[in-house]
Amino acid sequence: MNEHSNHSNIDSVYNKESMRRRLERFSRFNISGLCPTLKDTQPHFFESFNESHFALMFEFEQTIKSVRTQPFSISYTDDKKKRMYTPDFSLIYCGSSVRVVEVKHSKAIDAKTKRTHFLIEKAFEKLGFEFVVLTENDLPPRRALSNMKMILRNALSMKVVNDEQCKHTA
Template sequence: MFEFARGVVRFVEQPKTIRYRLGAGSRTYTPDFAVDWCDGRRWLIEVKPADVLAEQRNQEKFDRLSEVFKSQGEQFLVLTDLQIRKTIRLAQVKTLLQVRYGKWLDGASRPAVPSGLENRTIAEALRIGASGRAIVHRLAARELTCCLDTEISGSTVLLPFEESHDDALFV
């Protein structure tokens, strides 16, 4: 998902370890990922199973960590396995990444695309002369976006890329 997000400049695993206080005790913590965005934002991300996150002691811990990171100018997010592993979304992102990196369509050159595909369904875009390959390439490059939580089909609406579409991949 980090690779697919257009606004991600870089991401690293276990970027740093901090010390923080919770109750009377001092603890250490290392987030799973740091994500740096082109607009200067930095997300520190923890991924946990949904049932573990629901435990009261973990909620308190993550609330405290959110405060600590906010005081350092960083945003802390806890994502569940359910959020990041949505079956349809994950499969579609993997396919679009294969297109982006030339591992699909035999690395064929990028086709020409007519303008004005935004806010049309794929079926409408095909009717005005866009090829299926061209649409897929624009989706892979994140020049166009669409809902990734349902199968891409003729009724899928193509949208112009907005930064909020990157955030929606995660939250």
């Protein structure tokens, strides 16, 4: 089997049916992968360490009942030009509110990015969704993330799912 067919097989796993964007699998210049989850029917696709860490963190947020990666795309207008945007995550909370999440490294946020996020936020407000930008500064400490990863791995191996959480937090 040649190298390209191996990549095709791996790439088919990364291109989930529910994903709106079709992105290249990892290369030596970026990091991507799949995170296991109990809050979706498919693993979460991530494109950075920060995205993988947030996906893990969302697993432990008791008020979040569903998490989707790259769930949909919306259009927004920027200087009379129609643009498309696909968020990194959508979170559905026990009270049925929806939060749309963009994950960025703090050093990647400049005036232009802030302006774009403002326009995207206004587009989501029209839909009744909250839009937030999260950075590495919003993550718990590395040790806490490591502990979460171990707990999730054990929960998945034992197939432990707690559907009672929303009833207690509602």
